[in-house]
Amino acid sequence: MSREISSSPVQQAAFHLHHLLLRDYRDRWVRYQRERERQGEVHQRAVTEVLKRFVDRNRAQKRYQSVSLDSLPQRVSRALRGDVLSRATLELFIDAFGISENDSRRLRGIHDGTDRIRVLTGLSAMPPDTAAALGPRSEEHTSELQSHHEL
Secondary structure (H helix, E strand, O other): OOOOOOOOHHHHHHHHHHHHHHHOOHHHOHHHOOOOOOOOOOOHHHHHHHHHHHHHHOOOOHHHHOOOHHHHHHHHHHHHHOOOOOHHHHHHHHHHOOOOHHHHHHHHHHHHOOOOOOOOOHHHHOOHHHHHHHOOOOOOOOOOOOOOOOO
16 A cells, blocks of 8 residues: 655654554454455544544543544545544553553654654655656555664
């Protein structure tokens, strides 16, 4: 799956969240999936079910008392598309999926625009002359390539 990602921190965070849900936290939503899985996609209804169950179990906590279960499908859709991902919605995903401290810190940093990591994908991830030199896309593709550097 190739997605063009803007430089907006919210869209960057949404793409990173999508990637985490697809790769590292898939086991937490896939059990609620009722339809056939499409390779490389997060099933939004299953993700919504995880959030609904979490909010139901944690209603006593002040921060979840005002969360409307009816609003969750739209919030999930907007968040995973990168249209709207408020800090409160991001925190709900982090809590409901038990996202690790490292992944949480990175998500928050990307969302706030303070993290130096950037999400690049598709042909936009390389200089135009490199993309042109590679020629037209073939049926083969890299599903994931990561490079992590700490200084």
